[in-house]
Amino acid sequence: MSFALIFFPHSRTSDVVPSPSVAQGAQTGDTTRVRWQGRNYKGKVLYTGPKEICEMKAQCVSADGELIEDVFDVSSVPADQAPRSEAQVEQSPSPSERELIMRITRIEEELSLVKNMVIQMSITLSSLAERSLRSEQMDREVLRRLPAKPAEGNIDYVYASAKEVAELRVLKESNKNHFVLAMEKLVYRDDPREMELPVDSRELTKDRVIFINRCLLKYYNVPESASEEVWRKAKDALNSRVRRLRKTVREEQAAQRAARPEDDIFDLNIYD
Structure with missing residues (x-):
């Protein structure tokens, strides 16, 4: 499941929410309607992606709702300005880190499926137990209504010897x-x-x-x-x-x- 990092202007706070909570069609940088904690708010989409990365980037959101990152982006540097020092440049995720993120995402999706399966199994087992109880009660009632079968040879010789x-x-x-x-x-x-x-x-x-x-x-x-x-x-x-x-x-x-x-x-x- 994909997530989004949202900045809420009314409280000047940010949080990570599931992508379905964001209005459909909203892009990064858009201010749109966001469902948060059961209510609708106006929020700015700062980033979309895996939950772990959204939570990591949430620490880099300013009080004005800007995402401040140390990643060096050549396209954002003016031609007459020298690049930052190597210490200021954040390395992009390595192939192994990207693979780890993908695995975590798949695990989350699989866990969600397993959770739904467990819920369905619980409902099915509850229904079966209820049906079994009703059947047992019906069987007891049928047995209760059946006339008692006399024991073989058990005759009380009252009217004749x-x-x-x-x-x-x-x-x-x-x-x-x-x-x-x-x-x-x-x-x-x-x-x-x-x-x-x-x-x-x-x-x-x-x-x-x-x-x-x-x-x-x-x-x-x-x-x-x-x-x-x-x-x-x-x-x-x-x-x-x-x-x-x-x-x-x-x-x-x-x-x-x-x-x-x-x-x-x-x-x-x-x-x-």
Whole structure:
């Protein structure tokens, strides 16, 4: 990046600023608008070049804003005036010094690029960390909402003993539907009216339905991949029995109404 040595008339001071802070098109010796410390000032451009040279020349600025240098310039010496002594002549930078200045300039430019890369990497890493945190929170929420998987073989034999269930398994052999129908009668033997409801409507005895489900899956060694399909077919068998029961009740009620037509107005069919 190039820099400029600027003299500020209002404060009679000089400073080195980046070239972009100087109005575009300004040349050495021009008085123009300069951006300095966040504000615009009127300043005189004394020199433009590498920052190190600008800072070195800043020590040679007079109170009137003139750049006083000891470098011998033949073009500035009148023809009838003898040149200064050799002690007064400042030697121009040697090739090695010029190479050093060029290297310093390149290093500054590369450091600026590295700084921008570090800033971009920091922003990217921050964004990735935020996304990872959101993903982790979502995973925890999904796991929290998943129903707890019962431990294999962990059945609380409240509604039937393990011996009774094992005997039904032997009796019904490989017929899973016959097994769950027999299990239903066993589990609901103290509350048979619940058997008049479809399986998914038994809110008050949902724990008994779960008991039947676990016994079916355990005693028939149903793999997890097939558990949903096996239970769906078992529920269809249970609900089919409910439909047959309701149909039988409706037919009996119809027969009773036919025998006593005068009582139809008082008859309430709870299964319709």
